Amino acid sequence: MKHPSEEHDLVRWIDGEMNEAERATFEERFKHEPALATEARTMRAMSASLRAHLPAEMRVPHADYFNTQIEVRITQIALDEARAKQGGTGWSAALQWLRQPWFALAGTAALAVVGFVLLYPDTNGASESVILSSFAPNTHVQARTYHDSGAEATVLMLDGLDAVPAERKVSGINIQRSEVEPELASTTMFNGQGTAVLMISRDALGNHLISPH
């Protein structure tokens, strides 16, 4: 076990951090302390070897992918920050309800109804209506339907679903799925005149994009 100052002297000698006088004094000890001389020279040779064999720069594996991944992540950060800044104000805030879980359920259920109405138009005023299929991620939501002869319309009841805000006059919905990525879809909502009032889609990162047009 060496005294700390001896350790430090040895380190400084190896690294060439001693001035001329210090170095001469330290090396003078080598004559009487062969073990120290061997240790010092071995460590210095090893240190030089480390410097020669440990590159300060290396080729990054899959370098292009490395950059791309960083770009994807900082784009995600930028989008998240933009959302956070816009939260609670303006058009985006007005559409916050679109991001609520019930909206996804409503969209899904509405799809089932749209399919039903398109496939089985109620041209004869039939009193029987049947849900052909439906899917809701929330198992507490149950869809049922009946024909209201007074309104001359098929009524869809979604039990267990939050109420859709009354001021939203969405009369129709259309979902188009990507042929390449089935998980990617754009959803367009129409008013009673068949004019698109909202479109929700996803960008390449899977983030929602909402357009008023």
Added chain:
Amino acid sequence: MPASASTDPGEVSDLDLVKRSQTGDTRAFDVLVTRYRGRIYAMTYHLIQNETEAWDLAQEAFIKAWRALPTFKHDAGFYTWLYRIAHNVSYDWLRKKKIQGDGEFDDERTEHRIAAGAEAAPRGDLAPDTALRNAELGQRIQEAIAKLSPEHRQVIVLREVEGLAYEEIAALIPCSLGTVMSRLFYARKKLQEQLHDVYETSL
């Protein structure tokens, strides 16, 4: 602290790229990533001794740098600042591994290692036996470094690879100057024990 990479006369300066990045220009930041990824990756690789983890941590360092860009004051070089981030990211990872109990730095953790120097700039045409000896020695050095504790590995990388002064190492870690020198001494001592057959026969 580590100096910036040498740039060609016509190359856009770090300062310009950083300023553009601070306005949200991701293409400018991409140039900085390309410019420094090799050095940052080398540092994380030497500290972590695992190709995959080093790759991830180098990326993490750039992401953190991007997020922290608004606070970058231009009073230090960009690379020095980035290097500090990368070092902290890597060392935090090492400490967590140590706390989790899987921080024994043995050969198994370096199964994906590459020979030291293998990816460095070409060194010219070496005779086959010389090249082989170099490769073997590089391998031995990597194995020995992988067995060091995080603290010892850290000072070795900072001193021998990056060429930092003792004071710079103390500021970066951070710890006292005496601690840096003691760690350097014991790190070298341990390396010497593992590599004694290489050096003692050559003296």
